[in-house]
Amino acid sequence: MKKQILYIVLSGLLLTACGTSGASSSVPVSSSDPVSSSETKEPYVVLFQQNQIPDRIFKYVYGDQFSNIHYVSSAQDAARVGLTGKNEADNNASVDYVLLPQPALTNVLANSKANAKLYKNVQDDFIAKSGGLEITQASIFVNTNTSSSLIDTFLDTIERDIKAAVEQPNLLKDAVSGLSQIELTNKYGVGTPELLAKMVKDNAIRIGYKDAKTNKAAVDNFLKALKFTAADTDASLYYEKRSVGTHASDISSLKIISPSGAPAFSLYKMYSSENVEINADANNVLTYLSANSDKDIVIAPTNALTAKIVKDGISNFKIAANITFGNFYLASVNQ
Structure with a gap:
């Protein structure tokens, strides 16, 4: 039986939630590069809901920029990856990037034990690449x-x-x-x-x-x-x-x-x-x-x-x- 993890949100870095779909995030995004071209290791990326909206938005935006992709079932599972830096479904493999929705992102960023930073605002990247399409999530x-x-x-x-x-x-x-x-x-x-x-x-x-x-x-x-x-x-x-x-x-x-x-x-x-x-x-x-x-x-x-x-x-x-x-x-x- 899959464990149910409760994520208690602490006050911290927050992003956006209003009645208009085009509002931009106020959260600062890390400017660090994922992996330099001189490195041979492909970044280990965890996504959730394979072949559904989160997965397809990610691939639409970033294409083949990331090739070492692994999946977990739910946003809760992805949040656990963000907190631990490990993918339990893959023998606790060390993870480089994980896709998170809100409010899971805030939970992870606010946790003092998690070594996590916001790297990319995916929906803003989607809007930019698509020429302004609205995400009807x-x-x-x-x-x-x-x-x-x-x-x-x-x-x-x-x-x-x-x-x-x-x-x-x-x-x-x-x-x-x-x-x-x-x-x-x-x-x-x-x-x-x-x-x-x-x-x-x-x-x-x-x-x-x-x-x-x-x-x-x-x-x-x-x-x-x-x-x-x-x-x-x-x-x-x-x-x-x-x-x-x-x-x-x-x-x-x-x-x-x-x-x-x-x-x-x-x-x-x-x-x-x-x-x-x-x-x-x-x-x-x-x-x-x-x-x-x-x-x-x-x-x-x-x-x-x-x-x-x-x-x-x-x-x-x-x-x-x-x-x-x-x-x-x-x-x-x-x-």
Whole structure:
């Protein structure tokens, strides 16, 4: 059984998390070269989620610059590599670089025992290389078998909650103040309400809200750039909210699942609902995008649109909104 590691976030170097996708990181990036041309050893690089968004963004940006690449399953596993400088899955091999998302990056950089430094801001490099393409990283998928009034109310609520938290981060802090340190870490990857609010204020996770149908061109361009699809996605895959006046007064009955970390920030006002599940395994979350799913709302990587819904012929889920816009960083370790 894989050990579950809880990373307690300490105050430290933070990056970005607001409602706009184009904000740039304020974190200083190491200017040191990875390995000089005179050295024969290829840098040992650890990525996570092979052939998924993190892996494909990295390869899109850096091409064959790095050839000695190894994989771990999850962001939590990658964070462990960042903390120890070793890849347990490869006989504790010494690692040179590891790809980390937020808030895992902050955990690693703030740990006094970790010999890690920020080396590259991957999403900024992606935007520069792609000519300004938007990273539509995580999205909300809705079950069309669920009442449209419930779905529409949920979407309006999430949009309002995200905007409010970005403008007034203390609202987020107050909403989660009743959670224990362990609960905060499991759900959001941070150990205190204050740090959770600071990550939003400092734009550390690039959270926001964009209607997916309106943002379809950005979604298509992103998926095509990473070769998840060769052509534009069909418009029928996008959810369109009904007219004003169809909203429900109570959405607590909705069954919702989200990966932990950045996507879960959008649910900060709903954490107490027994119907909201925050799961550390993003691959497990994807299994709920199915014809017989018991979930009304699934927050998942945007490429699930083609990798699951189109590939598996799932007709009861549609993409409704994009909520995170890239938070990947390459950290150097053991250097």
